[in-house]
Amino acid sequence: MTQHSLSLPPLALASKTLPDVPSVGRPDEAACWQAVQRRDRSHNGRFWFSVRTTGVYCLPSCAARPPLRRNVDFHASPDAAEAAGFRACKRCKPREWQTDVGLSKPVARACRLFDSTDGDTAPSLAEVARTVGLTAGALSKRFIAELGVNPRDWLAARKRQRFRKALREGEAVADALYGAGYGSPSRVYETSDKALGMTPATYAKGGAGAHIDYTTVDSDYGRVLVAATQKGIAAVFLGDNDRALEKDLKHDFPAADITRNDDVLAPRVKGVLARLYGRKPSALDAADVPLDIVGTAFQWKVWKELTRIPRGETRTYGEIARRIGAPGSARAVGRACATNQAAGVIPCHRAVGSSGGLTGYRWGVARKERLLADERRRSNT
Numbered sequence: 001m002t003q004h005s006l007s008l009p010p011l012a013l014a015s016k017t018l019p020d021v022p023s024v025g026r027p028d029e030a031a032c033w034q035a036v037q038r039r040d041r042s043h044n045g046r047f048w049f050s051v052r053t054t055g056v057y058c059l060p061s062c063a064a065r066p067p068l069r070r071n072v073d074f075h076a077s078p079d080a081a082e083a084a085g086f087r088a089c090k091r092c093k094p095r096e097w098q099t100d101v102g103l104s105k106p107v108a109r110a111c112r113l114f115d116s117t118d119g120d121t122a123p124s125l126a127e128v129a130r131t132v133g134l135t136a137g138a139l140s141k142r143f144i145a146e147l148g149v150n151p152r153d154w155l156a157a158r159k160r161q162r163f164r165k166a167l168r169e170g171e172a173v174a175d176a177l178y179g180a181g182y183g184s185p186s187r188v189y190e191t192s193d194k195a196l197g198m199t200p201a202t203y204a205k206g207g208a209g210a211h212i213d214y215t216t217v218d219s220d221y222g223r224v225l226v227a228a229t230q231k232g233i234a235a236v237f238l239g240d241n242d243r244a245l246e247k248d249l250k251h252d253f254p255a256a257d258i259t260r261n262d263d264v265l266a267p268r269v270k271g272v273l274a275r276l277y278g279r280k281p282s283a284l285d286a287a288d289v290p291l292d293i294v295g296t297a298f299q300w301k302v303w304k305e306l307t308r309i310p311r312g313e314t315r316t317y318g319e320i321a322r323r324i325g326a327p328g329s330a331r332a333v334g335r336a337c338a339t340n341q342a343a344g345v346i347p348c349h350r351a352v353g354s355s356g357g358l359t360g361y362r363w364g365v366a367r368k369e370r371l372l373a374d375e376r377r378r379s380n381t
Contacts, residue, residue, distance in 0.1 A: 028362070028364075029074055032047050032049065032060070032074045033069060033072065033074075035047075035060045036049055036060050036066075036067075036072070037066070039060065039061045039062070039063065040060055040061060041060070041061040043060040043061075044059045044060055044061055045059075046060075046338075047060065047074050047075065047076060048060075048074070048075045048076075048077065048078055048080075048081050048094055049072050049073065049074050049075070050072070050073050050074075050075060050081050050084065050086040051067040051071050051072055052071045052072075052073070053067070053068075053071045054067075055085070055086055055087060056086055056087055056088065056089045057075065057078070057081035057082075057086040057087070057088060057089065057094060058089040058091075058092050058094055059089075059092045059094045061092065062089060062091060062092035062094075063091065063092070064089065064091050064092070075251075076251075076252070078094055078095050080251065080252075080254065081094075084254065104142060104146060106132040106133065106134055106139065106142060107139075107142050107143060107146050109131075109132050110128050110129075110131075110132050110139060110142075110143075110151070111154070113128045113131060113132070114128060114151065114154070114155055125139065125140070125151050125152075128151075139151065141328070144298075144326055144328075144329055144332070145326070145328040145329045145331075145332065146329075146331065146332070153297065211229065211230075211256065211257045211258075211259070212227050212228065212229055212234055212249075212253055212256045212257070212258045212259070213227065213228055213229075213258075213259055213260070213261035213264055213265055214226065214227035214228070214235075214246075214249060214258060214259070214260055214261070214265070215260065215261065215262045215265040215266070215269060216242045216245060216246075217269055217273070219238075219273060219276060220277070220370075220374070221238055221276065221363075221367050221370065221371065222238055222239055222240050222367070223238070223239050223240060223241060223242055223245060224236065224237070224238055224269075224272065224273070224276070224343075225237040225239070225242070225245040225246070225248075225249060226265055226268060226269050226272050227249055227253075227258075228265060228268055228292065229292045231290065231292040232289075232290035232291045232292035232293075233268060233272070233289060233290065233291050233292060233293070233342060233345065234253070234292050234293060234341070235249060235252065235253075235293075235341045235342065236272055236341070236342045236343045236344060236345055237249065237341075237343060237363070238343045238344075238363035238364075238367055239363065252341070268289065271289040272289060272344060272345060275289065275344050275345050275347075276343070276344035276371075277374075277378075278311045278374070278375050278378050278379075289345055291342060291345070293341055293342055298326070298329075298332065298336065299336040299339060301324040301326075302320060302324060302333050302336035302337065303336065303340060303346045303348075305320050305323050305324050306320070306337070306340075306346055306347050306348055306350060306351060307346065307347065308323075309347065309350040310379070311375040311376075311378065311379050312372060312375035312376035312377075312378070312379040313350065314350050314351070314352045314356070314372065315350060315351060315352070316330070316351070316352055316353065316354050316356065317330040317331075317333040317334045317337070317351060317352075317353065317354070318330040318333075318354055320333045320351060321333045330354070333351070334351075334359075337351045338362065340362075343362075343363055344371075347371075348361070349361060349367075349368040349371045349372060350372070358372075
């Protein structure tokens with residue numbers, strides 16, 4: 001992981017409504033199970049579920065025989081499900097959902113065209129735009145609105161995805177990088193933090209060598225888990241008990257070496273709690289709360305804009321989109337809020353739906369409501 005590093009942008013960021021179920025990190029299991037029972041297609045891409053008795057993972061809409069709840073677990077991504085030892089369902093094809101769910105037809109078709117050839121031989125933006133019946137500028141705007149990234153960044157992300165997939169499947173680093181379309185090994189190692197969060201050799205070994213310290217403390221909002229690498233804070237989770245929070249941490253970082261270390265993290269916990277209680281501005285990467293959180297360039301724009309919202313106030317996803325210069329990308333803004341792993345430090349609780357309602361919050365809507373109420377009360381005293 002690297003401070004301000006860029007990870008793989010999601011290939012499709014949301015359905016036609018803003019997310020009620022977080023797409024990254026530990027999903028809300030009650031909401032996820034309800035979606036699985038309904039076979040709700042609108043939740044495809046927000047989470048994936050696995051079935052221990054069959055060894056497969058699926059989309060929420062999978063038409064296979066309904067599993068028993070005790071055999072089901074939920075995952076933030078196909079990578080997380082596969083890291084846990086599950087294989088993709090051949091019926092619902094969970095890695096291919098983005099081609100027909102959540103995207104407009106021009107963007108979905110453009111993604112397929114861009115992805116039809118490997119690496120540097122991909123068709124040009126102008127060629128793809130003509131094929132789908134749009135101008136290059138219009139197609140770029142559609143990508144930003146629906147995916148949160150422009151076509152060039154999407155192509156770069158796909159190249160990184162191919163590289164990562166090849167390494168996970170056991171290919172040698174050299175074979176994987178050339179197969180993904182990289183022209184030389186130096187290009188991968190120059191950008192390895194962006195592509196993998198670690199060197200290719202380390203990633204190929206399942207993340208061996210990455211180390212995260214964590215601690216848990218009590219707060220007005222329940223238990224707080226703070227996790228950090230040597231470079232900065234990697235996660236701030238809110239919950240009801242330590243065991244569940246520790247499970248979430250291991251779920252989000254399955255290949256890391258994770259150790260409890262209360263003394264080392266004590267100073268950083270103070271900084272996190274100061275922001276959670278509104279005693280300090282939520283500026284990103286302040287000296288006492290440096291961040292080592294992976295996100296796309298678009299996500300970082302959203303997260304930084306969230307820190308500019310005054311305590312106790314809210315902004316809709318659409319307002320945030322306009323403020324970062326990406327009008328029409330409200331859905332992508334909602335996804336960026338759902339991917340925030342640093343509760344309080346990045347105040348995603350200040351983002352609301354178009355009606356002003358408190359939409360889904362990874363750590364519970366009740367906590368979101370109380371955080372805002374306390375911020376308003378402190379601002380008026």
